[in-house]
Amino acid sequence: xxxxxxxxxxxxxxxxxxxxxxxxxxAGRRYxxxxxxxxxxxxxxxxxxxxxxxxxxxxxxxIFPQDSKDxxxxxxxxxxxxxxxxxxxEFRQDxxxxxxxxxxxxxxxxxxxxxxxxxxxxxxxxxxxxxxxAVTPLQAWLFVGAAISITAFPMLARILHERGVTATPLxxxxxxxxxxxxxxAWCVLAVVLARVGDxxxxxxxxxxxxxxxxxxxxxxxxxxxxxxxxxxxxxGQLTPGVxxxxxxxxMLCAFAMDYVGLHAVFxxxxxxxxxxxxxxxxxxxxxxxxFTVVVLLPLFFTYSGLNTQLTMVDSVGLAGVTxxxxxxxxxxxxxxxxxxxxxxxxxxxxxxxxxxLMNARGMMELILINIALQRGLIGPALFSxxxxxxVVTTLMATPLFELFYGRKxxxxxxxxxxxxxxxxxxxxxxxxxP
Amino acid sequence: xxxxxxxxxxxxxxxxxxxxxxxxxxAGRRYxxxxxxxxxxxxxxxxxxxxxxxxxxxxxxxIFPQDSKDxxxxxxxxxxxxxxxxxxxEFRQDxxxxxxxxxxxxxxxxxxxxxxxxxxxxxxxxxxxxxxxAVTPLQAWLFVGAAISITAFPMLARILHERGVTATPLxxxxxxxxxxxxxxAWCVLAVVLARVGDxxxxxxxxxxxxxxxxxxxxxxxxxxxxxxxxxxxxxGQLTPGVxxxxxxxxMLCAFAMDYVGLHAVFxxxxxxxxxxxxxxxxxxxxxxxxFTVVVLLPLFFTYSGLNTQLTMVDSVGLAGVTxxxxxxxxxxxxxxxxxxxxxxxxxxxxxxxxxxLMNARGMMELILINIALQRGLIGPALFSxxxxxxVVTTLMATPLFELFYGRKxxxxxxxxxxxxxxxxxxxxxxxxxP
Numbered sequence: 001x002x003x004x005x006x007x008x009x010x011x012x013x014x015x016x017x018x019x020x021x022x023x024x025x026x027a028g029r030r031y032x033x034x035x036x037x038x039x040x041x042x043x044x045x046x047x048x049x050x051x052x053x054x055x056x057x058x059x060x061x062x063i064f065p066q067d068s069k070d071x072x073x074x075x076x077x078x079x080x081x082x083x084x085x086x087x088x089x090e091f092r093q094d095x096x097x098x099x100x101x102x103x104x105x106x107x108x109x110x111x112x113x114x115x116x117x118x119x120x121x122x123x124x125x126x127x128x129x130x131x132x133x134a135v136t137p138l139q140a141w142l143f144v145g146a147a148i149s150i151t152a153f154p155m156l157a158r159i160l161h162e163r164g165v166t167a168t169p170l171x172x173x174x175x176x177x178x179x180x181x182x183x184x185a186w187c188v189l190a191v192v193l194a195r196v197g198d199x200x201x202x203x204x205x206x207x208x209x210x211x212x213x214x215x216x217x218x219x220x221x222x223x224x225x226x227x228x229x230x231x232x233x234x235x236g237q238l239t240p241g242v243x244x245x246x247x248x249x250x251m252l253c254a255f256a257m258d259y260v261g262l263h264a265v266f267x268x269x270x271x272x273x274x275x276x277x278x279x280x281x282x283x284x285x286x287x288x289x290x291f292t293v294v295v296l297l298p299l300f301f302t303y304s305g306l307n308t309q310l311t312m313v314d315s316v317g318l319a320g321v322t323x324x325x326x327x328x329x330x331x332x333x334x335x336x337x338x339x340x341x342x343x344x345x346x347x348x349x350x351x352x353x354x355x356x357l358m359n360a361r362g363m364m365e366l367i368l369i370n371i372a373l374q375r376g377l378i379g380p381a382l383f384s385x386x387x388x389x390x391v392v393t394t395l396m397a398t399p400l401f402e403l404f405y406g407r408k409x410x411x412x413x414x415x416x417x418x419x420x421x422x423x424x425x426x427x428x429x430x431x432x433x434p
Numbered sequence: 435x436x437x438x439x440x441x442x443x444x445x446x447x448x449x450x451x452x453x454x455x456x457x458x459x460x461a462g463r464r465y466x467x468x469x470x471x472x473x474x475x476x477x478x479x480x481x482x483x484x485x486x487x488x489x490x491x492x493x494x495x496x497i498f499p500q501d502s503k504d505x506x507x508x509x510x511x512x513x514x515x516x517x518x519x520x521x522x523x524e525f526r527q528d529x530x531x532x533x534x535x536x537x538x539x540x541x542x543x544x545x546x547x548x549x550x551x552x553x554x555x556x557x558x559x560x561x562x563x564x565x566x567x568a569v570t571p572l573q574a575w576l577f578v579g580a581a582i583s584i585t586a587f588p589m590l591a592r593i594l595h596e597r598g599v600t601a602t603p604l605x606x607x608x609x610x611x612x613x614x615x616x617x618x619a620w621c622v623l624a625v626v627l628a629r630v631g632d633x634x635x636x637x638x639x640x641x642x643x644x645x646x647x648x649x650x651x652x653x654x655x656x657x658x659x660x661x662x663x664x665x666x667x668x669x670g671q672l673t674p675g676v677x678x679x680x681x682x683x684x685m686l687c688a689f690a691m692d693y694v695g696l697h698a699v700f701x702x703x704x705x706x707x708x709x710x711x712x713x714x715x716x717x718x719x720x721x722x723x724x725f726t727v728v729v730l731l732p733l734f735f736t737y738s739g740l741n742t743q744l745t746m747v748d749s750v751g752l753a754g755v756t757x758x759x760x761x762x763x764x765x766x767x768x769x770x771x772x773x774x775x776x777x778x779x780x781x782x783x784x785x786x787x788x789x790x791l792m793n794a795r796g797m798m799e800l801i802l803i804n805i806a807l808q809r810g811l812i813g814p815a816l817f818s819x820x821x822x823x824x825v826v827t828t829l830m831a832t833p834l835f836e837l838f839y840g841r842k843x844x845x846x847x848x849x850x851x852x853x854x855x856x857x858x859x860x861x862x863x864x865x866x867x868p
Contacts, residue, residue: 003504004805007511008692015685022678036674070437071508077441240470243728244456251449258442287724294677371438 001067009068014295016063020047021298034398035162037155040298041362041394044305054311064306076303077264079296080363081254084265086289087157088272089281090166091175099173102344106173106337107180110358113336114149115141117328121148128321130382139192143377146188147369147386148329151178152362152394153265159357159398163406170350170405174357177337182364183210183266189368190261193375202261209260214270217253222274225249229276238283246275246284263367304366312384322385329389330396334359353405360397365390435501443502448729450497454481455732468832469596471589474732475796475828478739488745498740510737511698513730514797515688518699520723521591522706523715524600525609536778537607540771541614544792547770548583549575551762555582562755564816573626577811580622581803581820582763585612586796586828587699593791593832597840604784604839608791611771616798617644617700623802624695627809636695643694648704651687656708659683663710672717680709680718697801738800746818756819763823764830768793787839794831799824 001009024046025039046052053060064072122144123137131140156178160171190206228245232238253267275281313322338355342348365386373383435443458480459473480486487494498506556578557571565574590612594605624640662679666672687701709715747756772789776782799820807817 002808003507004692006504007508007698008689010508010512011515011685011689011692011698015682015689018678018682018685022675022682026675070440071505073437074441074444074505077444081445238724240724240728241456241460243724244452247729248449248452248456251445251452255442255445255449258438258445264441264445287721290672290674290677290721291725294674295681374436 001065006068006071009063009065010071013063013068013072014299017043017047017298017302018295021301033402034395035159037159037162038395038398040301041155041305041391043298044301044303045308045310045391046305047302048305048308050305050308050310069303069306072299072303072306075296076300077254079292080300081264081268082250082288082292083268083297084153084157085250085268085272086285086292087161087166087175088269089275089284090161091172091269091273099169099176102173102341102346103176103180105340105344106177106354106358107184109336109340110151110177110181110333111145111149111184114329114332115145117332118142118145118148121325121328125321125325125382130321130379130385132376132378135377139377142188142192143372146185146192147365147372148332149181150185150361150364150368151182151333151358152360152364152390152397153178153182153269155360155362155364155394156357156397159360159401163401165409170353173341173346173350174354177354177358179266179269181358183262185368186210186262186266189371192377193261193371206261210257210262210266213253213256213260213267217270217274221271225274226276229278229280232280232283233278236279238280238287242280243284243287300363304363304370307370308366308387309380309384310387312380313388318381318385322388325385326389326392329361329393330359333361334393349405349408353401356397356400356404359400360394361390362394363390435499440502440505443497443499444505447497447502447506448733451477451481451732451736452729455735467836468829469593471593471596472829472832474735475589475738475825477732478735478737479742479744479825480739481736482739482742484739484742484744503737503740506733506737506740509730510734511688513726514734515698515702516684516722516726517702517731518587518591519684519702519706520719520726521595521600521609522703523709523718524595525606525703525707536775536780537610537614539774539778540607540611540788540792541618543770543774544585544611544615544767545579545583545618548763548766549579551766552576552579552582555759555762559755559759559816564755564813564819566810566812569811573811576622576626577806580619580626581799581806582766583615584619584795584798584802585616585767585792586794586798586824586831587612587616587703589794589796589798589828590791590831593794593835597835599843604787607775607780607784608788611788611792613700613703615792617696619802620644620696620700623805626811627695627805640695644691644696644700647687647690647694647701651704651708655705659708660710663712663714666714666717667712670713672714672721676714677718677721734797738797738804741804742800742821743814743818744821746814747822752815752819756822759819760823760826763795763827764793767795768827783839783842787835790831790834790838793834794828795824796828797824 021040021043024043025036028034028039028042029036047060047064049060118141122140125131125144126135126137126140153175156174157166160166160174165171166175187203187207187210191203193202228242232242250268250271253271254264255267257267257270258264275284313319334355336355337358338351341351341354346354369378369383369386369390372378373380378386455474455477458477459470462468462473462476463470481494481498483494552575556574559565559578560569560571560574587609590608591600594600594608599605600609621637621641621644625637627636662676666676684702684705687705688698689701691701691704692698709718747753768789770789771792772785775785775788780788803812803817803820803824806812807814812820
């Protein structure tokens with residue numbers, strides 16, 4: 001495929017992706033009460049080999065030619081990176097600090113329980129020959145632990161955002177716990193990958209690099225960024241020069257976290273969290289969010305969907321294993337996080353909601369297991385089971401969240417944005433910012 | 435290069451690109467009075483093999499690995515496509531209609547004179563063996579005519595936009611003439627390509643496809659889009675659903691024009707021109723412009739710069755040929771357009787300004803000659819000469835525009851935005867929209 005053909009293919013692809021994501025998102029909202037994000041996740045799977053590719057393989061291959069997948073991947077990474085930056089910009093550190101004990105407990109439980117369950121599940125899965133031939137029991141255990149403990153951090157953020165609760169204690173606690181837990185899970189993945197032959201320095205690089213980055217950003221980085229906020233306040237607007245500066249720093253942070261072996265989204269999120277608040281933050285959201293949410297995020301969901309082959313799970317035995325993985329995952333993550341929040345003094349409603357949200361694994365799981373598949377850590381059958389686990393735990397999140405928290409909160413008037421989400425389109429934040 | 439490595443490379447690349455574009459743009463504004471756009475064009479050349487690649491070939495290849503160029507290309511096409519859509523959105527048809535006689539005269543002169551000059555220049559260049567071996571005299575003539583007659587349409591639009599004169603008669607006339615002339619030049623290129631072995635249907639497809647698209651959009655398309663404007667007015671804001679609809683239609687238009695063999699920018703521009711005006715147009719600009727101008731357009735300039743090798747022109751003889759091409763091009767385009775505008779009743783200042791702007795060839799020339807190089811129509815030496823011609827005619831545009839029009843207009847208070855452009859950053863339109 002020539003470069004010029006790639007660009008032609010890209011425009012058609014993006015048209016199809018946005019159209020299908022909006023259509024499925026609308027149907028999910030209208031008939032199932034799912035947020036737009038869940039519809040877009042399902043839309044991605046629909047566009048891949050599991051449905052569109054099954055029904056019309058030639059047409060699907062024509063719209064998503066193999067050569068064009070790299071572009072889709074890069075667009076997806078950019079989208080998710082900027083989105084997580086915006087989530088970071090909205091991150092309320094005061095709530096995080098007020099809930100630091102709960103956040104630590106939830107994220108430690110959300111790590112410990114999955115690794116305990118994995119200690120039972122992993123040897124069983126190894127016996128079933130679902131791992132690569134060269135994988136050791138230790139690697140299998142660490143991988144299953146990471147796969148169970150990871151949270152759909154961007155999706156969790158988007159659900160909270162669509163419900164308008166990002167800035168509440170529930171939102172800040174979930175985001176903080178999710179961020180800590182996911183960073184830890186990525187570090188564990190790095191350790192596993194380090195042992196699959198990438199050299200032991202990979203793990204050191206990921207852990208030390210990530211640590212140094214976070215400490216640097218929270219101290220020096222925050223201070224270096226402060227003048228940007230003052231410039232914007234003084235000029236009363238966000239000039240292209242300031243926007244360009246922010247985008248340069250964003251790209252460097254995303255690059256740094258990708259480079260050390262973690263993931264661009266952490267760079268984006270941490271940068272967003274230390275950005276000066278006020279007019280700068282407001283204007284950044286207003287200028288970046290519409291394009292990111294409407295154009296770039298659907299690319300992410302579609303890229304993941306193209307790698308998802310649900311047809312792999314095609315026997316009763318495999319279906320049974322899938323159910324076992326699913327139940328183990330829900331117990332080890334959702335129930336454990338609920339218990340941890342409850343034991344550290346959160347209300348039962350908040351704790352249940354946190355359990356429901358932390359239990360959703362979404363696209364972070366898909367990213368993690370795609371890496372594992374590529375490196376030969378797991379086989380295609382286990383990959384497909386984990387995809388199903390990710391989809392089901394994510395589908396569960398919203399109805400459970402509604403059941404445990406949403407309805408009561410709405411009755412108390414705390415979920416003002418919810419009605420709008422269910423009835424029709426949530427206004428792009430940019431359009432309603434002051 | 436694996437897919438994951440591509441994404442890592444992309445973030446670093448974009449950081450470098452935005453940083454260099456802003457730095458050179460700032461220097462050009464500060465010390466040479468050139469608009470930001472010219473600085474970014476030069477920044478692209480600097481980042482390519484002509485300077486960065488010459489001074490530090492390994493570092494340059496490390497930041498811009500061969501495998502990553504497709505991504506850069508697609509990002510560039512998306513950026514230029516959305517940018518031209520926004521230019522179309524700002525296009526004032528009332529001015530176009532009021533100046534229809536001038537616009538027709540300017541664009542016809544801007545086509546006729548270049549093809550006359552090309553009839554002399556092309557055989558000479560053929561004698562110098564600067565064309566591909568299989569190229570016929572007719573093909574050489576048509577190609578040189580197209581290469582001389584093409585206008586830096588997106589750049590012209592950006593210069594007018596940065597000076598705040600897009601909505602004046604000068605702006606509308608230049609944009610209309612540029613659009614007509616460029617569309618014709620692309621059709622001629624299609625005819626040439628059709629004869630290089632792509633099958634004669636290529637030319638028919640381009641001309642018929644482009645014609646049908648324009649007629650459809652101006653009649654049925656305009657009417658189909660009208661409800662979007664009413665929805666936005668009624669809701670008082672641009673919802674994600676409406677933004678998604680616009681983006682889907684945009685992608686389809688860009689795809690259609692790429693598909694028939696013209697270029698995505700024409701799809702974007704025509705769609706923008708027929709979009710409903712009012713709140714929808716304002717909000718689209720506000721939501722799409724900052725990201726497009728600050729992040730995506732620099733990708734376009736860099737991609738073109740990476741293909742530019744100024745080191746090819748390395749002898750007195752070749753330098754002489756370059757000067758001849760340059761002088762012929764200026765006479766055939768700039769002087770001819772000035773004469774046409776003057777003869778159809780425009781003031782001398784306006785006519786001179788139009789000549790200066792139409793004479794700039796910028797990146798459209800680079801796109802055109804890159805295609806010609808790829809298809810074996812021209813050799814690398816003629817390619818490099820045409821790059822120099824494009825750079826010089828584009829560099830001339832702003833000082834001449836200032837000399838002929840800008841200073842007087844500023845004295846009369848018609849160029850309010852100009853001071854801001856020269857002194858510092860122009861505010862992103864989104865930040866100052868009502």
